[in-house]
Amino acid sequence: MKYAFSLIIALLITFCACAKPVKPKDLTFFSANDKHIKYVGRIDFTDPLKPRFWQPGVYVQAMFEGTSLTITVNDEVLYGKLHNYLEVVIDNNKPFRIQTTGKTNIIEVAKDLAPGEHTVTICKDTEAGIGYIEFVGLKCEKLLSIKQPKRKIEFIGDSITCGSGIDESTVKCDKGQWFDQHNAYLSYGPTVARELNAQWYITAVSGIGMIHSCCKMDIVMPQVFDKINQRADTLQWNFSKYKPDVVTICLGQNDGNQDSTAFCSAYIAFVKTVRAHYPKADIICVSSPMANNDLRVILKKYITSIQQYLNNDGDHQVYHYFFDKGYNDGCGSHPGMVQHQVIAQQLADYIKQVENW
Structure with missing residues (x-):
């Protein structure tokens, strides 16, 4: 019995000597x-x-x-x-x-x-x-080393594309600062990109339009498209740094019901500017998912004529996608978080068809 007890003590001493604590690796x-x-x-x-x-x-x-x-x-x-x-x-x-x-x-x-x-x-x-x-x-x-997706998409737009008013997880609508509900990561654009295993750029400013912006803003998208800080219209962007396979343009919500000639002419000129920077990209003109019935009808009419004109002019890589209803569950009647996921799925399915992805 005494021998057995001594053996146990010896084993415990040996174990404790060997089982030294693991030192955390240096950071x-x-x-x-x-x-x-x-x-x-x-x-x-x-x-x-x-x-x-x-x-x-x-x-x-x-x-x-x-x-x-x-x-x-x-x-x-x-x-x-x-x-x-x-x-x-x-x-x-x-x-x-x-x-x-x-x-x-x-x-x-x-x-x-x-x-x-x-x-x-x-x-x-x-x-x-x-x-x-x-x-x-x-x-x-x-x-x-981290591997990045080869596919690339750019999403051009306004507050909807920015992800404004979608995230009430910390601050509810009409509380706090106006940007407390912003969530670009979970907005429709990046959600589409992740669904399609693509990189993404958001080229958007809340309130911006094609020829008319809201909220007393003195900028429009064609003016600031080539800037790093688009809201301030400063710092020239180098377009060679990112060549998207697909560009979506979701503008018109802040323009509202504009003169057809003025709006369509500016839109066509803008698409040609985008094309000049991205010769190989497919360009998809998208109606506003926030639009009411009247504006939805107008944008559908305008975008259809814009696409037809550009296709007839020789650019056969211009397409359109129309949302069939308004999505307004978020703050300030913007699309809500769940609705952004619905919008993203619809747009992702369409891009899959166009790109054969």
Whole structure:
């Protein structure tokens, strides 16, 4: 008995000596200019250590190794009070929304992950009028190469395309700031792109039109299409950086019932501008999913004639898609979150037909 007890004690001592605690791996800060970090969207890389972007839907992606991830972003804090929202997605988990709190923001976006490889997507939910975001870098064990989809889509539009008024998860309609319900990541455009395994650009400004914008705005889309910060109509964009396979144009809601000649002429000229930048793209002219019955009829008539004119003029890669009803469950009669998913599915199905994807 004494021998057995001594043997047990000896075994316990041996086990404790061998079972040393596993030391956590050191975390490294990777600057924004690391080659493994991928950027998609209209971005100002004047300072490669702090790439700056204004547009909704601009996103940063990386593949990392480890159990945690911390990001560092700067916010313009426009007017000394506006704070952008970001959507963060780890692997294929449910997206979650965060808001900056100051000029410099160090945010732990993942912890207690399973050891191994993970992906992160960080998307600007709010639009250019809320100010810029600068991506400074991220902290993790290791960065790895990430593969991006080859397909590319660009979504041109207004507040609907921005994802305005769709997300009441933190602030209900008519409460807080006007941008508190913005969610570009879950708007119809990026949802279409993810469904079709494509990259996306959102080229949109709330309130903007083809020839007339709402809310006393002094810009229209043809004027700011070539800018990085479209709301301020500043910083020239280099179109060679992104050549989409498909471009959708969803404008007309803020124009309303305009003179047919003026609207259609401007629309045709704009499509020709888009074509000049993207010679191989399929261009789909889309009616407003927010339109009432009267405007829906008008836009259908105008867009049909615009497509016919361009097709007859030799551009056979111009198409149209019409929504058959209005979607107004969100804030300010915009499409709601669920309706954006419905809109996205309809548009994705049509793009599949056009592209044979």
